[in-house]
Amino acid sequence: QVQLQESGPGLVKPSETLSLTCTVSGVSISGYFWSWIRQPPGKGLEWIGYIYYSENTNYNPFLKSRVTISLDRSKNQISLKLNSVTAADTAVYYCARVYTQCSGGSCYDSWGQGIPVTVSS
């Protein structure tokens, strides 16, 4: 059974870089698409982007200039970096696996529990 676990600092200062890691167990990250999704307090979910094992990426146009998603195959991990953060980036951040059966690559069958990140000085 696939399990995803997000980790990283829960507090980031404004203008700095948010760095999170998603550790996957139960399956190799190769052969799947992986996404990061976030939920600001009191708001809906927001797609951040995805990466394929070939390292092909696609990002939310509104975040594209600040986001990098990468893979570490040796550790079976997916990483997220979001630079120049502001209070608007405060959210619970989730990593998720794209469901292989869904068309469009836009649905997710496995999620982490999420990690809350606050941007504040």
Added chain:
Amino acid sequence: QSALTQPRSVSGSPGQSVTISCTGSSSDVGGYNYVSWYQHHPGKAPKLMIYDVHKRPSGVPDRFSGSKSGNTASLIISGLQADDESDYYCCSYAGSNVVFGGGTKLTVL
């Protein structure tokens, strides 16, 4: 403001049916049959309930169904049960983007 519009809340009694709507545009919901729905209990991982508008992953009860008309998708839950009480989110492919709804809180009375 989320890209897809959902009602903030819906409610129903046990055994009844409820419908949660998800309205977008021709650039997302209306343009593709790639709508999915998630059940999300706060503090837990979201769960995929419906994908490709109306398909159910293995293990999801057939009380949950999905449909779409124009720019609006719907999640229908029949035979409401107490543990259906949760937040529900819709999601749609939107070209090179993916958009979600703002979420609907389902209360089972």
